[in-house]
Amino acid sequence: SAVISQKPSRDICQRGTSLTIQCQVDSQVTMMFWYRQQPGQSLTLIATANQGSEATYESGFVIDKFPISRPNLTFSTLTVSNLSPEDSSIYLCSVDNTGELFFGEGSRLTVL
Amino acid sequence: GENVEQHPSTLSVQEGDSAVIKCTYSDSASNYFPWYKQELGKGPQLIIDIRSNVGEKKDQRIAVTLNKTAKHFSLHITETQPEDSAVYFCAVVIDQTGANNLFFGTGTRLTVIP
Numbered sequence: 001s002a003v004i005s006q007k008p009s010r011d012i013c014q015r016g017t018s019l020t021i022q023c024q025v026d027s028q029v030t031m032m033f034w035y036r037q038q039p040g041q042s043l044t045l046i047a048t049a050n051q052g053s054e055a056t057y058e059s060g061f062v063i064d065k066f067p068i069s070r071p072n073l074t075f076s077t078l079t080v081s082n083l084s085p086e087d088s089s090i091y092l093c094s095v096d097n098t099g100e101l102f103f104g105e106g107s108r109l110t111v112l
Numbered sequence: 113g114e115n116v117e118q119h120p121s122t123l124s125v126q127e128g129d130s131a132v133i134k135c136t137y138s139d140s141a142s143n144y145f146p147w148y149k150q151e152l153g154k155g156p157q158l159i160i161d162i163r164s165n166v167g168e169k170k171d172q173r174i175a176v177t178l179n180k181t182a183k184h185f186s187l188h189i190t191e192t193q194p195e196d197s198a199v200y201f202c203a204v205v206i207d208q209t210g211a212n213n214l215f216f217g218t219g220t221r222l223t224v225i226p
Binding site: 001004006041042043045092099100101102103104105106108 | 144146148153154155156157158161201203214216217218219
């Protein structure tokens with residue numbers, strides 16, 4: 001399995017600001033993904049973070065709101081921009097390691 | 113896309129009893145079926161998975177069964193313990209080509225009563 005570290009683990013932000021979440025993996029992985037988990041809900045895929053190219057976004061998610069970086073095979077960031085209370089969620093990084101999907105511990109965001 | 117239904121949404125069992133969670137899916141091309149356990153404040157943890165060429169897989173107290181004809185699969189936990197209390201998610205993968213083909217169920221909150 002892969003060890004995935006996410007920072008911050010939690011944060012409280014003001015409306016209109018942005019938060020950048022970092023994801024570090026202990027080994028090189030081809031596929032990295034970002035999920036959102038709203039309170040009491042299941043997981044929704046935001047985008048696939050592609051190394052060296054623009055991320056691939058799922059329906060309902062756009063780059064202006066959720067810019068993603070993937071500078072190398074072990075690191076990615078997700079920014080949640082122009083925050084509103086509706087963005088309060090857990091954001092999870094995950095990696096595909098030989099066909100199995102592993103998750104980080106998540107970053108719990110609360111927007112006031 | 114795939115439609116994954118998971119039941120029940122909540123489940124309470126006495127310690128030592130068994131727990132069963134069921135999921136159904138719609139796309140017959142689905143070929144990989146992982147189960148995740150999510151404890152409070154933590155990310156989902158892969159606990160067991162099964163591929164379409166296998167009907168059953170067991171790992172100690174946890175087992176998963178798959179019925180491809182009926183398009184359903186189940187998680188079985190025997191001799192439950194309080195530390196089994198968590199939210200469990202089933203998932204379905206079509207062609208196992210990446211998370212964009214991974215669809216999650218809605219989750220089951222399992223409570224094991226000591």
